[in-house]
Amino acid sequence: MPVPLYQAKADFFRTLGHPVRIRVLELLRDGPRPVRELLGEIEVEASNLSQQLAVLRRTGLVTAVREGGTVVYSLATPDVVDLLAAARRILTDMITGQGELLAELQAEAAK
Amino acid sequence: MPVPLYQAKADFFRTLGHPVRIRVLELLRDGPRPVRELLGEIEVEASNLSQQLAVLRRTGLVTAVREGGTVVYSLATPDVVDLLAAARRILTDMITGQGELLAELQAEAAK
DNA sequence: TCGCAAGTTGAAAAATTCTTAAATTCGTCA
DNA sequence: TGACGAATTTAAGAATTTTTCAACTTGCGA
Structure with missing residues (x-):
């Protein structure tokens, strides 16, 4: 590469x-x-x-x-939306079970 | 937020x-x-x-x-793969038609 | 135990990025 | 034309990151 x-x-x-x-x-x-x-x-x-x-x-x-x-x-480009979504998935994984940020991320994903 | x-x-x-x-x-x-x-x-x-x-x-x-x-x-987490893929889509869009990087990105997406 | 290879760590120097504030451009309206 | 509001640009210093290098672990074999 x-x-x-x-x-x-x-x-x-x-x-x-x-x-x-x-x-x-x-x-x-x-x-x-x-x-x-x-x-x-x-x-x-x-x-x-x-x-x-x-x-x-x-x-x-x-x-x-x-x-x-x-x-x-x-x-x-609308692809940016996908990117932000993918980032949120990872962030959710990373924080799961231990952050105050978790609830916020989930609330956002739901709307 | x-x-x-x-x-x-x-x-x-x-x-x-x-x-x-x-x-x-x-x-x-x-x-x-x-x-x-x-x-x-x-x-x-x-x-x-x-x-x-x-x-x-x-x-x-x-x-x-x-x-x-x-x-x-x-x-x-395997989600990282999605993220990198989303990034590549955007990068491809952005460079389309004008960069030497384009061919490389496409070759990579194809394999 | 000694020595070597694989990795990591810490700290200082070098390079980038951020912030802030002043100066500038481009329209709009009187 | 002159003044004003909206937005951008520029320059300088402050703050973060990167890089580099030396020192330090850990595991393995002689």
């Missing part, structure tokens, strides 16, 4: 390795959203959110479209 | 965000392997590999068992 490939994979996962970015992806799961709205749901500075959005954009996980005064973000 | 949850998710993805660690998980996909063997397939110092294995162990993604003189690693 050539080097650049798993480097690319690692970069990809690293992109997901940030609370704000994960949060954004989960919010976008339900459909496109303007920055203003994201900002309302994630407690973080506007410039910081913008920074994280830039990372997601660069990676190609999300796309941005300007609509008048606001910018609307969406998932670049 | 409470804070610790997506922090945990982010941490989880960050764990995958390292070339050596990704490499290890992919090798373990085909079954348990002694460190010595992993070392043969990944060009990295023994101590460095050991560090990365420690990260995977701490996260609970892999488990280690001592067998005489060697230590054998395995995936803690």
Whole structure:
């Protein structure tokens, strides 16, 4: 296996390795959203959110479209949903029986 | 959504965000392997590999068992395979039509 | 018991990533 | 045109990760 490939994979996962970015992806799961709205749901500075959005954009996980005064973000591919689901399965396994996080993960999976 | 949850998710993805660690998980996909063997397939110092294995162990993604003189690693859960597959789907989408990485990803998916 | 091979650990240096705040761009409206 | 709101960009420092290297176990055979 050539080097650049798993480097690319690692970069990809690293992109997901940030609370704000994960949060954004989960919010976008339900459909496109303007920055203003994201900002309302994630407690973080506007410039910081913008920074994280830039990372997601660069990676190609999300796309941005300007609509008048606001910018609307969406998932670049619905496959992201599968990925987040697979991650949740593993996380559930890992935490089973010992974490306060367990209930939250299960509640989320059920809805 | 409470804070610790997506922090945990982010941490989880960050764990995958390292070339050596990704490499290890992919090798373990085909079954348990002694460190010595992993070392043969990944060009990295023994101590460095050991560090990365420690990260995977701490996260609970892999488990280690001592067998005489060697230590054998395995995936803690087969769900990891799904996760890697989902990641590959997204990566393929993202690169389609424009990367040298594309052919490699497809070849890998086919085998 | 000695010595060697397989792995791991700890700590410091090197490299990356995050955060923060100021400056900037792009539209919209008066 | 001028001012304002929305969002992004940039730069600098702080905080985390990675890498590296030396020291330290553990098991096995001479």
